Structure formats: C-alpha cells, structure tokens
Amino acid sequence: MFNGIISIRNKNGEEKVKIERPGGSLSPIWSICWNPSREERNDILAVADWGQKVSFYQLSGKQIGKDRALNFDPCCISYFTKGEYILLGGTDKQVSLFTKDGVRLGTVGEQNSWVWTCQAKPDSNYVVVGCQDGTISFYQLIFSTVHGLYKDRYAYRDSMTDVIVQHLITEQKVRIKCKELVKKIAICRNRLAIQLPEKILIYELYSEDLSDMHYRVKEKIIKKFECNLLVVCANHIILCQSWVCFLGETAAVPVLQRSEGAGVADGVSHSLHQGDRWPSWKRRPLSGAEEWTDPEDLRGQSLCYRPAEAGHSCALLGHECLP
Structure with missing residues (x-):
C-alpha cells in the first residue's frame, strides 16, 4: 500500500x-x-x-x-x-x-x-x-554457457553468480560463491581465473595434491575489462578482444590456446576466423609490462597490463597498453 x-x-x-x-x-x-x-x-x-x-x-x-x-x-x-x-x-x-x-x-x-x-x-x-x-x-532471453576445462578439472557457471569446479575422475565438486555476475572462467594447473563485471579473481589450490578441491584467493585485479576470451597461464592471464591486427589487416580471434612450457615459459597459439593458425608466442619481459611477440618478424603482437600490487599480467590483443 x-x-x-x-x-x-x-x-x-x-x-x-x-x-x-x-x-x-x-x-x-x-x-x-x-x-x-x-x-x-x-x-x-x-x-x-x-x-x-x-x-x-x-x-x-x-x-x-x-x-x-x-x-x-x-x-x-x-x-x-x-x-x-x-x-x-x-x-x-x-x-x-x-x-x-x-x-x-x-x-x-x-x-x-x-x-x-x-x-x-x-x-x-x-x-x-x-x-x-x-x-x-x-x-x-538466451543464457550462454560459461565454462573452462583443464585435464580432469571442469569449471562452469551456475546460477549466474557461482562457479562450480568438478573433478571428472573423483566426481568431487566445490562451489565458489562470487555474489556477482560471472562473465568468464579459465582454469589451468592449480589456477582458476574468474572475471566479474568490475574485477578479476585468481584462485589457487591449497596444495599440490592432484585430488585437492580447496581453492583460495591468490590475487584480485580491480579493473573492468571487456573481452571475448580469457586464458590463465602459470603466472599470467590473457584477455582477448574480438579483433586483432596482423600486417595492417584485422581478423577475428575465436580461439586462443595456451601451450605449456617448462616452469612459467608458457606460449600462446591462436586461430583466426578465416581458419589461419599462428604458432605459439614466446614471452619476453619488459620493464613494467610484458609483451607477447610472434617469432616470425613480429607479425602479431599484444600488449598487456600488470598492476603493481598484483603478480599477474593481463593481455589485451590489438589494444594500447593500459596505464
């Protein structure tokens, strides 16, 4: 009334x-x-x-x-x-x-x-x-599927604001309540990255036990990102936009795949919309940022942003380096 x-x-x-x-x-x-x-x-x-x-x-x-x-x-x-x-x-x-x-x-x-x-x-x-x-x-209203897979671990969005990580062999499950809209999920080794509207949360397992299902927050990146693809690596995360520039021409990047290397020496290979596939990129450290470069005459590149308080980098393909 x-x-x-x-x-x-x-x-x-x-x-x-x-x-x-x-x-x-x-x-x-x-x-x-x-x-x-x-x-x-x-x-x-x-x-x-x-x-x-x-x-x-x-x-x-x-x-x-x-x-x-x-x-x-x-x-x-x-x-x-x-x-x-x-x-x-x-x-x-x-x-x-x-x-x-x-x-x-x-x-x-x-x-x-x-x-x-x-x-x-x-x-x-x-x-x-x-x-x-x-x-x-x-x-x-159509709800898209938001999920990630790494070996025997499958992470997916539930009720739009929660993330469930399932061990495909033991069938154990753990629920992570984010209390915000979950936009992207990426999982790799002992790391889990969750993108929310205004931040990105990076989780890690408590132990190196292959059956461990207990995650804790390792880092928080308080920044809003717009991306279509999210990939988590050993010590970095990559956010990919819809388009990336190669030799003055733009192309869609629907697939981005991480390649495991020794230690933290991960590489990235990506597939373009027209079917081309580029080889893995090596990581070369720079002062205050990281740059991923194509080994073939730098034909593709992306710049990424590393917050001073966080031990992770965020790559934005085809975008300027963030301040």
Whole structure:
C-alpha cells in the first residue's frame, strides 16, 4: 500500500500477517510477487517500493537478508524461469534481470519511457514489457554457457553468480560463491581465473595434491575489462578482444590456446576466423609490462597490463597498453 504496509490475508479476507516497510509513506509499496518455485522451503514474497529498495519476506513476515538498493523507483517486479530470476522495471526506462536474491545481472531491454509492467511467458524464456508511452516489447532471453576445462578439472557457471569446479575422475565438486555476475572462467594447473563485471579473481589450490578441491584467493585485479576470451597461464592471464591486427589487416580471434612450457615459459597459439593458425608466442619481459611477440618478424603482437600490487599480467590483443 501507499503507506508502506503489506497485508497478507487468507481467502476470506482476514489479515494474517502485517509487514511494515521502513520509511512508511515515504516508501510506498509499488509491486509485489510470490516466488513460484516449488523447491524453496518457504513461501517467499518479493517487494519493490519507492524507497528504491527490493526486499524479500517469508510468509510469516520475517525478512530474508537485507534490502537491495536500487538507483530508480521500481514500478513492476516478477519472477522468471520458475523463480530462478527476477525481472524488474521502473523509472530508469529499462527492464533488468536480477538473481532471486536481488543481485543485478544485466539489462534485458532499454525503453523510451517508464516501464510499468514486465511478465515472462510461463515455462519459456520470453518476456513481454509494457511502457508508459503505450509501447509493448517482446524479448527472448538466451543464457550462454560459461565454462573452462583443464585435464580432469571442469569449471562452469551456475546460477549466474557461482562457479562450480568438478573433478571428472573423483566426481568431487566445490562451489565458489562470487555474489556477482560471472562473465568468464579459465582454469589451468592449480589456477582458476574468474572475471566479474568490475574485477578479476585468481584462485589457487591449497596444495599440490592432484585430488585437492580447496581453492583460495591468490590475487584480485580491480579493473573492468571487456573481452571475448580469457586464458590463465602459470603466472599470467590473457584477455582477448574480438579483433586483432596482423600486417595492417584485422581478423577475428575465436580461439586462443595456451601451450605449456617448462616452469612459467608458457606460449600462446591462436586461430583466426578465416581458419589461419599462428604458432605459439614466446614471452619476453619488459620493464613494467610484458609483451607477447610472434617469432616470425613480429607479425602479431599484444600488449598487456600488470598492476603493481598484483603478480599477474593481463593481455589485451590489438589494444594500447593500459596505464
């Protein structure tokens, strides 16, 4: 209601639970939705109010977790894919996708006016959006597979914000909760690299035991990168853009493969979109940075960035060296 109160009643209209949102009339309740999932232990109510908050409650009225802050006034909230995700729209003129816990994942679609309603087609990945200017939009959401494989270890994204590492022989699994959208994953030897929207996390195994499944954070690179491919090496990580320049011509790089060497002497071979394959590159240290060069007259090159506080380098193919 406009006074910031939620009243839960039975089918006869008798009030059973009363929930009062902080702020009262300054945080009018604008949209609510029950989670349709049958796998949840409790009935969960998602609440969007004009205090620019999203909150979650059990049927008993007990709040689940903390309020999730927004930077706009929400006008509609609904669950997507059987309660696994949340659709949220409002005065920011767009529909955004959130996890069922309220972590923002990305934008579904931008509009020209306030979004007053957004609903998912049951048992599908289609979403319809209605706006203040009378327009109706129809979207199909497709989730890509984000994973990495190294010998008997397979790492993959789960629930968009978690990473699961599975040992293919022992079938052991470990879950790493990142609490942010996982964009890229790379795994090699005892290292695991996870790219998040504003940073990259590098994990390593606790021990050299081949069956060990305990990972700990080794380094954090607090920087936003845009890349299509992520590769982790012995002491470096490589981020590859869509295009790289060779002899004045641009070509797509859909495949980037690491070649193991002795110690940290890793090389990289890459395949171009038109089918060409270039040999491994040797690593040559420079002051303050690293450069990967093609042994055949430097026909391809990439510069990479090494943060002073981190022991890793990030290669950006075809881009200027970052400051």
